[in-house]
Amino acid sequence: MIKRQQIKDLLKSTAFDTDVTVMGWVRTFRNNQFIALNDGSCMSNIQVVIDFNNLPDELLKRITTGAAISATGKLIESLGKGQTVEIKATNVEILGDSDPEKFPLQPKKHSLEFLREIAHLRFRTNTFNAVFKVRHALAFAIHQFYNERGFVYMHTPIITASDAEGAGEMFKVTTLDFDNTPRTEDGKVDFSQDFFARATNLTVSGQLEGELAAMAFGKIYTFGPTFRAENSNTTRHLAEFWMIEPEFAFADLEDNMQLAEDMMKYVIKYALDNCKDELEFLNSRLAEEDKQKPQNERSEFSLLEKLDFCLANDFERLTYTEAIRILKSSKPNQKKQFKYLIDEWGADLQSEHERYLVEKHFKKPVILTDYPADIKSFYMRQNEPDAEGRQTVAAMDILFPGIGEMIGGSQREERLDRLTQRMEALNIPQDELWWYLDTRRFGTAPHAGFGLGFERLVLFVTGMTNIRDVIAFPRFPKNAEF
Amino acid sequence: MIKRQQIKDLLKSTAFDTDVTVMGWVRTFRNNQFIALNDGSCMSNIQVVIDFNNLPDELLKRITTGAAISATGKLIESLGKGQTVEIKATNVEILGDSDPEKFPLQPKKHSLEFLREIAHLRFRTNTFNAVFKVRHALAFAIHQFYNERGFVYMHTPIITASDAEGAGEMFKVTTLDFDNTPRTEDGKVDFSQDFFARATNLTVSGQLEGELAAMAFGKIYTFGPTFRAENSNTTRHLAEFWMIEPEFAFADLEDNMQLAEDMMKYVIKYALDNCKDELEFLNSRLAEEDKQKPQNERSEFSLLEKLDFCLANDFERLTYTEAIRILKSSKPNQKKQFKYLIDEWGADLQSEHERYLVEKHFKKPVILTDYPADIKSFYMRQNEPDAEGRQTVAAMDILFPGIGEMIGGSQREERLDRLTQRMEALNIPQDELWWYLDTRRFGTAPHAGFGLGFERLVLFVTGMTNIRDVIAFPRFPKNAEF
Numbered sequence: 001m002i003k004r005q006q007i008k009d010l011l012k013s014t015a016f017d018t019d020v021t022v023m024g025w026v027r028t029f030r031n032n033q034f035i036a037l038n039d040g041s042c043m044s045n046i047q048v049v050i051d052f053n054n055l056p057d058e059l060l061k062r063i064t065t066g067a068a069i070s071a072t073g074k075l076i077e078s079l080g081k082g083q084t085v086e087i088k089a090t091n092v093e094i095l096g097d098s099d100p101e102k103f104p105l106q107p108k109k110h111s112l113e114f115l116r117e118i119a120h121l122r123f124r125t126n127t128f129n130a131v132f133k134v135r136h137a138l139a140f141a142i143h144q145f146y147n148e149r150g151f152v153y154m155h156t157p158i159i160t161a162s163d164a165e166g167a168g169e170m171f172k173v174t175t176l177d178f179d180n181t182p183r184t185e186d187g188k189v190d191f192s193q194d195f196f197a198r199a200t201n202l203t204v205s206g207q208l209e210g211e212l213a214a215m216a217f218g219k220i221y222t223f224g225p226t227f228r229a230e231n232s233n234t235t236r237h238l239a240e241f242w243m244i245e246p247e248f249a250f251a252d253l254e255d256n257m258q259l260a261e262d263m264m265k266y267v268i269k270y271a272l273d274n275c276k277d278e279l280e281f282l283n284s285r286l287a288e289e290d291k292q293k294p295q296n297e298r299s300e301f302s303l304l305e306k307l308d309f310c311l312a313n314d315f316e317r318l319t320y321t322e323a324i325r326i327l328k329s330s331k332p333n334q335k336k337q338f339k340y341l342i343d344e345w346g347a348d349l350q351s352e353h354e355r356y357l358v359e360k361h362f363k364k365p366v367i368l369t370d371y372p373a374d375i376k377s378f379y380m381r382q383n384e385p386d387a388e389g390r391q392t393v394a395a396m397d398i399l400f401p402g403i404g405e406m407i408g409g410s411q412r413e414e415r416l417d418r419l420t421q422r423m424e425a426l427n428i429p430q431d432e433l434w435w436y437l438d439t440r441r442f443g444t445a446p447h448a449g450f451g452l453g454f455e456r457l458v459l460f461v462t463g464m465t466n467i468r469d470v471i472a473f474p475r476f477p478k479n480a481e482f
Numbered sequence: 483m484i485k486r487q488q489i490k491d492l493l494k495s496t497a498f499d500t501d502v503t504v505m506g507w508v509r510t511f512r513n514n515q516f517i518a519l520n521d522g523s524c525m526s527n528i529q530v531v532i533d534f535n536n537l538p539d540e541l542l543k544r545i546t547t548g549a550a551i552s553a554t555g556k557l558i559e560s561l562g563k564g565q566t567v568e569i570k571a572t573n574v575e576i577l578g579d580s581d582p583e584k585f586p587l588q589p590k591k592h593s594l595e596f597l598r599e600i601a602h603l604r605f606r607t608n609t610f611n612a613v614f615k616v617r618h619a620l621a622f623a624i625h626q627f628y629n630e631r632g633f634v635y636m637h638t639p640i641i642t643a644s645d646a647e648g649a650g651e652m653f654k655v656t657t658l659d660f661d662n663t664p665r666t667e668d669g670k671v672d673f674s675q676d677f678f679a680r681a682t683n684l685t686v687s688g689q690l691e692g693e694l695a696a697m698a699f700g701k702i703y704t705f706g707p708t709f710r711a712e713n714s715n716t717t718r719h720l721a722e723f724w725m726i727e728p729e730f731a732f733a734d735l736e737d738n739m740q741l742a743e744d745m746m747k748y749v750i751k752y753a754l755d756n757c758k759d760e761l762e763f764l765n766s767r768l769a770e771e772d773k774q775k776p777q778n779e780r781s782e783f784s785l786l787e788k789l790d791f792c793l794a795n796d797f798e799r800l801t802y803t804e805a806i807r808i809l810k811s812s813k814p815n816q817k818k819q820f821k822y823l824i825d826e827w828g829a830d831l832q833s834e835h836e837r838y839l840v841e842k843h844f845k846k847p848v849i850l851t852d853y854p855a856d857i858k859s860f861y862m863r864q865n866e867p868d869a870e871g872r873q874t875v876a877a878m879d880i881l882f883p884g885i886g887e888m889i890g891g892s893q894r895e896e897r898l899d900r901l902t903q904r905m906e907a908l909n910i911p912q913d914e915l916w917w918y919l920d921t922r923r924f925g926t927a928p929h930a931g932f933g934l935g936f937e938r939l940v941l942f943v944t945g946m947t948n949i950r951d952v953i954a955f956p957r958f959p960k961n962a963e964f
Contacts, residue, residue, distance in 0.1 A: 001736045002928060006632070006700070023732040024700075025925045040700035040731070041632055068925035070732075096896070096926030103924050120691075120917040121924070123698030132699070136634045143625050150488070150523060152618045157955045158640070158707045159653070159684075159722055161962040171641070171655050171677070173684065175711045178663045178671045189660045195653070195711055195721065196962035202641075202655065209602075209955060209964060216605030217614070218488070218506075218522035224707065225640045229657050229677055239677065240641055249522070250505040250552075254483045414578065435602040435964050442585050442603070443507045443550035444578030446484060473639045473691060480643040480678035482691060482917050 008041035010075060011085060020087060021072045022046060023095065025124060028107045029063045035089075037071065043129050043277050047078065047086040055092060065107055066098030066124070112469055119473055120482055127285060130278035131470055134271055135458045141270035142223060142244055142454075145263055151219040151246060156206030158225065161198050162432060169229040170201035171239075202227040205451060206245050208379075208436050211412060214247040214447055215439045221246040223454075231477050235466040236404070238455060240475040247449030253381075253394040253411040256448035257367050260398055260407050261315050263452075264365070268307050271461050279304060279461075286463040303463040306401065315365040315398065321345065321386070323368055326361060327353050345390065348375045351404050358399045365406075371395045378422045380410040396450065403460050409450020416440035490523035492557060493567060502569060503554045504528060505577065507606060510589045511545045517571075519553065525611050525759050529560065529568040537574060547589055548580030548606070594951055601955055602964055609767060612760035613952055616753055617940045623752035624705060624726055624936075627745055633701040633728060638688030640707065643680050644914060651711040652683035653721075684709035687933060688727050690861075690918050693894060696729040696929055697921045703728040705936075713959050717948040718886070720937060722957035729931030735863075735876040735893040738930035739849050742880055742889050743797050745934070746847070750789055753943050761786060761943075768945040785945040788883065797847040797880065803827065803868070805850050808843060809835050827872065830857045833886050840881045847888075853877045860904045862892035878932065885942050891932020898922035 004023045024039030024046075032052040036045040048071045052060055063069065073089035080086065100106075104118050105125065115122040122128045146153065159173050175195040176182065182190040191199045206222040213220045222245045229239065246259060272279060283303040290298045301309065327333055327342040332352075340350045349368075358366050370383060373391040380393035398407035413419045419440055423430055430437060458470040468474040473482040486505045506521030506528075514534040518527040530553045534542060545551065555571035562568065582588075586600050587607065597604040604610045628635065641655050657677040658664065664672040673681045688704040695702040704727045711721065728741060754761060765785040772780045783791065809815055809824040814834075822832045831850075840848050852865060855873040862875035880889035895901045901922055905912055912919060940952040950956040955964040 001740070002732050002734050004732050008632070023927065025698075040634075040698050066925045068927040095928070096922070096924070098924040120694040120920060121698075123695055129698070132634060132636070132695075136629075139635050140625055140629045143622055147618075147622045150490070152522075152614060153621050154614070154954055155707070155724055157722065157957060157962070157964070159709070159957050159962055162964075169657075171657060173653050173655060175651075175653060176660070178658070178660065181660045195713075195959060196957070197960040198962060200962050212602040212964070213605055213614075213954065216507075216522050216603075216611070225637070227641070231677075240639065242637055250484050250486050252484050258483070438602060440578070442578070442580040443548045445505065445550040446577070472636055472695065475639060475641050475678070477677060478679040480639070480641055480680060480682050482639070482644075482694070 004070070006041040007037065007039045007044070007046045010046060010087075011042065011044055011083075013075060013085060015075060016077055016085075017074055019072065020075045021070060022048070022087060023068070023070045026063055026065055026067045026069060026098075028065060032060055035063060035069070035071070037069070038124075040123075040129065043126055043133075043281060044083075047080060047083055048073070048089050048092075049086055050089045050092055059092065059094065062094045062097055063092070064098050064100045064103070066100075066103040066105060067094060068096035068098075069094055112466065116468055116474075123472075126281060128469075130275075130281045131458070131462050131464060132472070133278045134275050134282070134462050135470060137271050137274045138267050138457060138461060139223070139454070141267040141274075142263070144270070145266045146221045146246065149219070151221045151248070152213070152217045154206070154210060154213045154220045154222050155224060156203070156209040156222050158203050159196070159200050160203045161196065161200050162208065163201055168204050170204060171227050171229045173200045173202055204228060205243065207247065207449060207451065208433070210245050210247040210449065211447065212435065212439055214249050214449070215443065215445070218250070219246070219248040233477055235468070236456070238467055238471060238474055238476060241467075241471065242454040244452040244454060245449060247447065249445050249447040251411070251448045252446055253369060253396060253448060256409055256411060256450060257315075257317060257369070257396055260396070260409065260450055260452075261367070264398075264406075264457075265311055267457070268310055268461060272304075272307060272311075279307070282463050306463075307461065310365060313364050315367050316362045317367045317369065319370040320349075320368055320372065320392065321370065323349070323353075323357060327356065330356060330361070332356060346372050346374065354399045354404050358401050358404075363401070365401070366399045367396050368399065369394070369396045371397075373422075376410070378426050378428055379412050379419070381413045382418050382422070394448075398450075400456075400460055403456050406456050406460065407450050407452050409448065411446065411448040414440060414444045414446055416444065486552070488523040489519065489521045489526070489528045492528055492569075493524065493526055493565075495557060495567060497557060498559055498567075499556055501554065502557045503552060504530070504569060505550070505552045508545055508547055508549045508551060508580075510547060514542055517545060517551070517553070519551070520606075522605075522611065525608055525615075525763060526565075529562060529565055530555070530571050530574075531568055532571045532574055541574065541576065544576045544579055545574070546580050546582045546585070548582075548585040548587060549576060550578040550580075551576055594948065598950055598956075605954075608763060610951075612757075612763045613940070613944050613946060614954070615760045616757050616764070616944050617952060619753050619756045620749050620939060620943060621705070621936070623749040624745070626752070627748045628703045628728065631701070633703045633730070634695070634699045636688070636692060636695045636702045636704050637706060638685070638691040638704050640685050641678070641682050642685045643678065643682050644690065645683055650686050652686060653709050653711045655682045655684055686710060687725065689729065689931060689933065690915070692727050692729040692931060693929065694917065694921055696731050696931070697925070697927070700732070701728070701730040715959055717950070718938070718941075720949055720953065720956055720958055723949075723953065724936040726934040726936060727931060729929065731927050731929040733893070733930045734928055735851060735878060735930060738891055738893060738932060739797075739799060739851070739878055742878070742891065742932055742934075743849070746880075746888075746939075747793050749939070750792055750943060754786075754789060754793075761789070764944050764946075788945075789943065792847060795846050797849050798844045799849045799851065801852040802831075802850055802854065802874065803852065805831070805835075805839060809838065812838060812843070814838060828854050828856065836881045836886045840883050840886075845883070847883070848881045849878055850881065851876070851878045853879075855904075858892070860908050860910055861894050861901070863895045864900050864904070876930075880932075882938075882942055885938050888938050888942065889932050889934045891930065893928065893930040896922060896926045896928050898926065
């Protein structure tokens, strides 16, 4: 067994004059004397003070940025500023060298673009240490939130034969060969010879399967990877991303909104409570970034203020119809500053409209409900037509400042006749979804659910601006490195 | 908002004579009077007593097995056996009918094979309610275990361009068309026109990427889906399954064994503490099944005894070399009862040998270490050759009674020269894994990790015998239904 203490624990320790061993990676080495050592257990480094007179020159030369070392010595009270303890090392051992001519991470500011190219090493920077610690905390908080509320964690399938959900373009999964592809008599690809004896894809959502489970356990959630084969090279889209999809029976749209708001507040509070150092670092980082911007583009709130604000205030709830009214009479619409002008009820909201509502008009998270049926999915519950005969569905989108759509959900259409009618209208094959329809045939009940894009949540809480910086190894068009 | 109480909470309540509303699915309806209602919140049903004189016949007829109903009435102390409370209903509403002629789940024992065909409904049986509640608890326990110990949860990529790990056959992921496949000048498939501009697959393991993160955070774990395109139709293999892969720096094989044993005990204890009813049910279920078997095939231990035994005893630790010695002189080897006779050092252990060690010889979980290098992966740390010059690696396999291999892991080869030497010998392209080798170039350090097949853990703890019964919608050759 390898004996070592974690830097995180030592920095809180007051057991002065005890012998300790730390192992980690050198961040800096100053004056042949002061090593700033980081072992990943926390953002802070511990200072290891060495007596260069007692160490061979050969060894001193190898204490370079990025090298892994083991240091043994006494834990002492630090006289230096910004730290309470340090280690007076009696022994230093090089575990792994790091050639300063070749190691790409030098103790200076690197651009996020550059770090993306070396995603396998960027975890060793303060920014990415903080981002992924927050990501971890948010993931754990989500599990804890649902566990406390009795939701059963379901692993819905990643490989699926159903392409009926229509949430987006799909990746094919196959073991067939592009050369000598088996063909049926009429020349089509013979998928009966593929691994699953049919054409299969990567899932775009676990919702439909989640509904099956919710109609037995009452309350379930998924937390797994989902995929979109869309050629979008934006700062908000990934080809592979993680989603959380709760689904619960005996629930309506209002229950759904409440669950979503409770969840968001719970996980943000958990991050604030458990990632104090990380969020303070990210707060300063964002403030620094902001200073580089022209006055009128700077944020009104700091990152921490923004998070606190979310906890302290109710999300604004309004219908699509009300939102259209606000947008129509808004200044950017009147002055034709929107790229897509809001003219009529029925228009799909664009990012510019969502941002206006959230960032300018309400200045807080907004839940939009009851969208026109025509711009939403087949499984959403049909409302009674409004006074003007317009057909809406019990959908909800939750919009966040700086992010746009964070959550999309709905009460589900539990009435078999209404559901199949809609599927027919949209040409969705009912025989492929026989199992989905069975839930409406046998003991159907009101139920609801939503999907939260996990990386968008991490973006919001960390204040990062590119979604490729909040997942370890991002997948996007033309990129599957690492 | 829909107001209802959970059955789980009511069964523990003593607030007699208060008005309550429950919603759930009818399990049985006896004597036009007693409804056994289940809402998925727990295994137990609540008894809803109705006064058939005050309810219309039309309604009574619709109270059938599988129907979803809402019942309102007073919570009262129950006089019946096996329950403490019941509901004296004043109002019953049908939420969703279930045609008794068509609903496949009748209140009788169905075979697991039959239930596998209706995996979308099997959650509504006691057995699968119990199995998936235990699965949930185990998943949560794993997150809690690693979170408490400061391991950072990493989402390693599902779509990967690396096929170098050699853990098994892979599924292709592509957006190319089988018709009009783009070709290069020399007639090969032109993957530069595929979505990721290269050939990609579904991951077989997150280990290599996990190592990158461990060399920054010190301690990480993954919990995600992994895939094998192998044509194995067994009770222990799936094409899509979930794996937990911790990886930690400054750790050797002994640390690795300790972490694995601590984890297994922690999660089993968590299940025992949090799934008492479910495990008792599964315990009885297994005892019933056992009774059907001939005497000599029956288990020595009940499920609960087996789980308790795991907690109370240290796992047996021995080297491969010691295991070979035991197997060579074992009765089944001497009597030529093994299908693969153990003759020489270097033989790969088969399931029959593992089972002999675990179930006959030691009768407890066994950790086998230090396997011959030739039968293990390139990234495992090379031991010094033994007295007879034989080359082993610091690998470990953890074997469990009734399951066989539960965990496979190793200390990793952190020495660049040793690692590349091995890759050369095995024809593993080093340029593709440049990022992996970088961890050995810049601040390399001893580190270790392992992979736990989640479904095998669930099999062990639930006492189920077919891996297709412990994942919601199993994926295996010729099957991707639901």
